Amino acid sequence: MKNLLNKKILFIICGGISAYKSLEIIRLFKKKGAEIRTILTASAKKFVTPLSVASLSQGKVYSDLFSVENETEMDHIALSRWADIILVAPATANSISKFAQGTTDDLASTVVLASNKNIYLAPAMNVRMWEHNSTKQNLEKLKDFGYKIIGPEIGDMACGEYGEGKMSDPEIISTEIDNYFANLKKNKRFKALVTAGPTNEYIDPVRFITNKSSGKQGYELAKSLSKKGFDTTLISGPTNLNVDENIKLIKVETADEMLVATQKNLPTNVAVFSAAVADFKVDKKYKNKIKKQDTLNLNLEKNVDILSYVSNH
Structure with a gap:
């Protein structure tokens, strides 16, 4: 299996007794051909040394948020851009709390907040800490953010409990990351099409009928499909949203334009129609701006149902 070959893994090691296992995780990743960069938190250095991590990873070890040596690189941005995936192991109760609250008081937490990549956490803590309501709430929040959780397991702990x-x-953590890239590779064979946002149906060159759709749902769906490896196309009505560079964005205004763009991007393996397409359009658009008047009568005609069209073709 070569799922990890040349893959870029940013490995964040936090301060817990389980940090010693991180060295074996690095060894397994390197054996599978991955490229690794590592962040050690201040407390992690109490359990493993930067030298041992650097020796096994054959890569640079980062630790300080404010580093004179790397100040021009803006590590928190550069590292998040460099990585294909981020793994935090062990993810302590403290680090989980930071990630959930958006705290950025060290390099690890700042990189996580600055990243739009998939993030995997391997929690490790005392059973009482794991069962605490605050930990459970923080994990649920992170799951809602899209973080993936590996474990933890039931067993004997260093504290004797x-x-x-x-x-x-x-081995379990390595396999989870391997499976992620395997699924990514499999999904790259598939195309995904998403529509999003409102449409503008023009009355004259400056006036139009529209709705308040923000397009956020469709953009998030496209982002999720892209992160899972799908070759994703997003057809969007007018919005103020930005899209990831690996998503093909097609901007349209009217329902007719959205239909044509959809037709040009068929067939597809997955289609999600989340756009708020106007049900009606003006049957005859005025060529010039309509002059001010007391009343205005508009004749409307029904727009083509894009979802129905695709379903029947």
């Missing part, structure tokens, strides 16, 4: 909170074995 037994229960859930033990970090998953390196």
